[in-house]
Amino acid sequence: MAYCLQAPMNSLLLRSSSFSSHPPSLSLNSSGGRRNSKSFRYVFRAKASAKIPMPPINPNDPFLSTLASVAVTSPEILLNRPVNADTPPYLDIFDSPQLMSSPAQVERSVAYNEHRPRTPPPDLPSMLLDGRIVYIGMPLVPAVTELVVAELMYLQWLDPKAPIYIYINSTGTTRDDGETVGMESEGFAIYDSLMQLKNEVHTVCVGAAIGQACLLLSAGTKGKRFMMPHAKAMIQQPRVPSSGLMPASDVLIRAKEVITNRDILVELLSKHTGNSVETVANVMRRPYYMDAPKAKEFGVIDRILWRGQEKIIADVVPSDEFDKNAGIRSVEQV
Known part of the structure; x- marks a missing residue:
């Protein structure tokens, strides 16, 4: 069991650019105790300093824009998140949660009647x-x-x-x-x-x-x-x-x-x-x-x-x- 946990954790440390020259070792004793506690701190710091790939986003969306800026400047806020059931995910990034400036627009389906007017007729x-x-x-x-x-x-x-x-x-x-x-x-x-x-x-x-x-x-x-x-x-x-x-x-x-x-x-x-x-x-x-x-x-x-x-x-x-x-x-x- 000790050797199974040691291999993937060492490979993660080797992939980190910040700690590739001094890869810390990690092993567990027979009782399941932790031999080197510094290794875990190095791993979390490596994850925090790693660059997170960003998918294409809508620049007009205020929530996604703020989320992207936080991920680029301070990724540890997203990685080391506290568990709080009272706060919806990622909404605490704002000082006060805000709604979208304009509601979403959904086009009415016209498959059954393509000549249906978009507005109700007058009386x-x-x-x-x-x-x-x-x-x-x-x-x-x-x-x-x-x-x-x-x-x-x-x-x-x-x-x-x-x-x-x-x-x-x-x-x-x-x-x-x-x-x-x-x-x-x-x-x-x-x-x-x-x-x-x-x-x-x-x-x-x-x-x-x-x-x-x-x-x-x-x-x-x-x-x-x-x-x-x-x-x-x-x-x-x-x-x-x-x-x-x-x-x-x-x-x-x-x-x-x-x-x-x-x-x-x-x-x-x-x-x-x-x-x-x-x-x-x-x-x-x-x-x-x-x-x-x-x-x-x-x-x-x-x-x-x-x-x-x-x-x-x-x-x-x-x-x-x-x-x-x-x-x-x-x-x-x-």
């Missing part, structure tokens, strides 16, 4: 707002009114000369079954905001414009009010909200307020459609539905957005002229 209303489009696709409840008025104010501040496009698909202050969901003041708030704008306002009906939504459709700039071919418009009287267990006097107060809102709605529709107040009031006695041609005839819109419709209608020959060119005479002319 849809923001994308439409970037194109100066305001979309009213819900009944006119307070949350919708707040958003629409804010978007109109923002677009006017952004550019007071560029046009604003309002796409409408709303049942107004009621739901499709006729139940009241919002006060008439919600529609009037959006209408008053439109009237204060300096911009040209293009309104487009893309589904349904009922009640107060029909008023907003007709309130666009003259000549810039449009309707899809299969959209519907409808004007009706405001409805009394559910009275519940209200006293009779309160019900009467609400009824008077509804009548006032009806008169205001009739006057505004008369103003924007070009019809008389009596005409609008008569058709509003019951719900009055209008398809695209009928809404154009009534004055709610100016044009129907049917691609190529104008050219097709312009090329159509009237029936009398067609019969004349074909040599056909009616019975009355015979």
Whole structure:
């Protein structure tokens, strides 16, 4: 056992440049005791003075740079390290442990979808707002009114000369079954905001414009009010909200307020459609539905957005002229 330990230790001493001229001897006695204690001190000093090969490191890494400088200048700090379980390895080289100045960056794998965007897309209303489009696709409840008025104010501040496009698909202050969901003041708030704008306002009906939504459709700039071919418009009287267990006097107060809102709605529709107040009031006695041609005839819109419709209608020959060119005479002319 003594000879097995002696050979590798002597070879280590011979490889040391500092002690190659005076290699100390080392042997163990039969009881396992140490015969020459100076030999171990020489070995540790030789290890401390030996040059440690350095692998290539990242010069921008503060921890590795400090570790490399310590290994070159004072290798004994790394070789003769005290055992302390409370300190992570090599972090006690710093006076106070520090984190990296910038976190590590890991590129997302795109093996399953190489077209995946690196950043999340914006929400849809923001994308439409970037194109100066305001979309009213819900009944006119307070949350919708707040958003629409804010978007109109923002677009006017952004550019007071560029046009604003309002796409409408709303049942107004009621739901499709006729139940009241919002006060008439919600529609009037959006209408008053439109009237204060300096911009040209293009309104487009893309589904349904009922009640107060029909008023907003007709309130666009003259000549810039449009309707899809299969959209519907409808004007009706405001409805009394559910009275519940209200006293009779309160019900009467609400009824008077509804009548006032009806008169205001009739006057505004008369103003924007070009019809008389009596005409609008008569058709509003019951719900009055209008398809695209009928809404154009009534004055709610100016044009129907049917691609190529104008050219097709312009090329159509009237029936009398067609019969004349074909040599056909009616019975009355015979």
